Amino acid sequence: MGRNVPTNKRGTKLRNPRCYLLLSAKQLRSKKVLKKVIYQSMVKRIGGAGKSSGGDSNILVRISNSEIVSQGRRAAGDAMGVAKKLIWSTGKAAWIAGTTFLILVVPLIIEMDREAQLNEINLQQASLLGAPASPVQRGM
Structure with missing residues (x-):
């Protein structure tokens, strides 16, 4: 058994x-x-x-030792190197774009929203007081 x-x-x-x-x-x-x-x-x-008289008897050994396979391995290694560099540089570019957006564009959007709210409040006050409804322009 x-x-x-x-x-x-x-x-x-x-x-x-x-x-x-x-x-x-x-x-x-x-x-x-x-x-x-x-x-x-x-x-x-x-x-x-x-070993046999002509060389390796194992087909896998002959295939893995062939020139085509070694060229393919080199090409795959080169492609991986290029892909790593591309991913690295894309990450850097995304970081630069994100931080630039946060530093420059977000405060601009907040300020534009505040100004729009201020204009809306001025229009509401003008309509309550009976003045003609015209947008108020500041600055100039």
């Missing part, structure tokens, strides 16, 4: 016990050896990256 899964000294089950059987405990402590063993077991599962 159940498989006999090997465990280490602490009782933890080993995920891929075949790759650990050939090594001693001292070798397993070394991170480099462990990474190498895990990588080799993954390569074996995928189908191996052995």
Whole structure:
């Protein structure tokens, strides 16, 4: 029914016990050896990256090492650099436009609204007093 899964000294089950059987405990402590063993077991599962007489037998390795793929990677990297610069400069421009609007345009809008309210109040007072309804101009 159940498989006999090997465990280490602490009782933890080993995920891929075949790759650990050939090594001693001292070798397993070394991170480099462990990474190498895990990588080799993954390569074996995928189908191996052995060499044949003509070159790589693995199609994925041949494709990833091709000139077209490397040119595509370079082009994608260049496009990402341009996109980052564009986003950065767009953010700067938006910040400049926003702060300029707040400093220059908002007080102008508030002042124009105050003047419109003042003109409206003057017109209402003039109509209550019986004077002709003409807009009042200030300043000149």
